[in-house]
Amino acid sequence: MSTTTLPPTKKDAPVSAPAGRTSDRARSERKLGWLLAGPAFLVMLAVTAYPILQAAYDSLFSYRLTDPDNRSFNGLGNYTVILTDRLWWTSLGVTLLITVITVLVELVLGFALAMVMAKMLRAIRPVVRAAILIPYAVITVVSAFAWQFAFDIDTGFVNSWFTWLPGVSADTDWFGDQGTSLLVVCLAEIWKTTPFISLLLLAGLAQVPEVLQEAAQVDGATWWQRLWKVTLPNMKAAIMVALLFRTLDAFRVFDSIFVMTNGANNTESVSFLAYRQTISRLEIGLGSAVSVLLFLCVVLLATLFIKGFKVDLASARGEG
């Protein structure tokens, strides 16, 4: 059985105005559009573009917040220090590991939850949806504390309840080494953000035409075949958008690490590294350079997704 998707809808060219000319109505609509979107655009520039540009500028200086008089131009010196430091590469590795593990697990779990919500009886669907969404409504710091307390050797219940699992005993120190610390960080992230992915996937599931499912069923396709050949191909855009959003989000992981390990046992992420240089050490120049590199990593990831996997954000929003 081959993959089945609906043919793309034909997009007609606008017929309201001859090519090369803009009608008065189109011009006034465009003007209205700018008037409506302009203030938001200016606010976005002020709160995003300005800090990014300022950070890029600061990253070229040796600048300590408590010693502004000795600020000096350092060129790309801060970037050289960072890119030749083992700590940067360790932190980048930890960040990528957390990103890959959490996003993959969340994708599978999120899809399963989306299927449950989609197939649920209409009467109890809102209740189930709300129940699934609760973790996403919890503030990340609060969730991190909850998971830390759960796994803490003194206050936690995990060491009492899960001794039947291999490797878990009353004396298991979850935050005592890198592997177990990262495991708890990943679990906390997965618990909190799976609902986000499942909601995006639920929207994608709703876009799969029922007529294709019925046709496949008539042709004798099994549930598994329908899932692989009909459902998934038709919601590719939604999956890729969910992956993109979550990957970018996961790459900036900070709160759970800050609360649970404070970076001990090589659990620092790139965001945490930026925090330590900028906020703890007050080295604004060096910290800004780490932030700029973090920003470039995020841009690279977004570009890879959009160009490499050909994610169509418009189609995922139902505008295609």
Next chain:
Amino acid sequence: MPNAPGRSGSRGRAPAPLLAVGRSRRRGTAGAAALLVAAGTLAACGGDSGGPPTLSWYTNPDNGGQKEIAARCSEASGGAYTISTSVLPNAAAGQREQLIRRLAAEDSSIDLMSLDPPFVPEFAEAGFLAPVPEDVAERTTDGVVQGAIDGATWNDELVAVPFWANTQILWYRKSVAETAGLDMSQPVTWDQVVQAAQDQDVLIGAQGARAESLTVWLNGLIESAGGSIIEENADKPEDIVLGLDTEAGQRAAEVMRAVAESGQVGAAFSTADENAGATGFESDQGGFTVNYPFIWTQAQGKVADGVLDQSVIDDYDAAVWPRVDADTPPAPPLGGIDLGIGAFSENVDLAFEAAECIRSEENQAFYFTNSGNPASLASVFDDPEVLEAFPQAPVIRESLELAAPRPQTPYYSEITGGVQRMYHPPASVGDETGAEATEFIGAVLRGDELL
């Protein structure tokens, strides 16, 4: 997928008057909310309302003792000022971060701040502290233990007002020491404590977590061994000479590793802080802990709440910090809080007046007995009420006289961050740690490495 025009259209055709009423109500509610917020904001800024000025005191978290002192001083001022308190984050590092960021922006709302002594040089060097007038300096250092004065001094000038002075002592269970044959009336060494804990299979509480408390422990060990984390201080960070790779540094590392590998520190030593030490000491396996005096008031509170048996605290006793070497007196950790006056405050004179009230003998005695935080005024230790509430007061006073401060430098965050990175977990500390830490912290201070 195309939009469903029917649905959006039906929404768009909703009866206009209903929508209008809804919008109008929403607008009304939003307007009222905005007015309330604006009124609240204006009220919060109400320093110019004609009444007495309100001084903002940023305090470290405690059991409410500083808030009570603020109320007492507000009343005692006879209407000259009112002190309002704002609580800073739990961790000392978090307190520094919040204060320093506000002060870097020249925040005039910071009148008084509770400062951890190691951060005093950084604040002073950056010009964030108002200069202490000579007469205030004289009055607020008279009768104060030397360690507390040193902690509030930078470049030979008093830059903050000493408030309370903390120190770690060796808490022990009388029954354990007796069975182990330790004569606690005489100085004991770390080796003896480890041996006794192993013989009796009880816990030793120390601070192995990657936090400021780890630097506190290491600094106490090095100072007790006759060395210092900073051997030669300097204005330029790259010229600072560290004493981690010295004989004293090696000896401190040996003790740290011996404790961590004694098998008597609990399963989670690499995340153990002062609170974990206190909890372990309260448990059936409690034996020894190097900790602050707060654990006494904390345990008493638990007895009052019925969650700890009276017999447990009847078994508590305290001695001066263990010696690293039998023939050298210890240099226990020195902590406490100094009162810094914000350089950008609009009420500097009143803030100094308030600081003098806050650190008065009466208030220090109250704070000692109420919160378990020892006084910086030596006379408070002779107060009968203090002696009754804190039978360990003479030990604490002796410890304060022996105590050594942490390194005093504006680059303390680099020093402590580097120590925490290199000496954590304590079980991993080896003969080469001192040399590696010296190289790493040196590189960080030169700006050649990330922290």
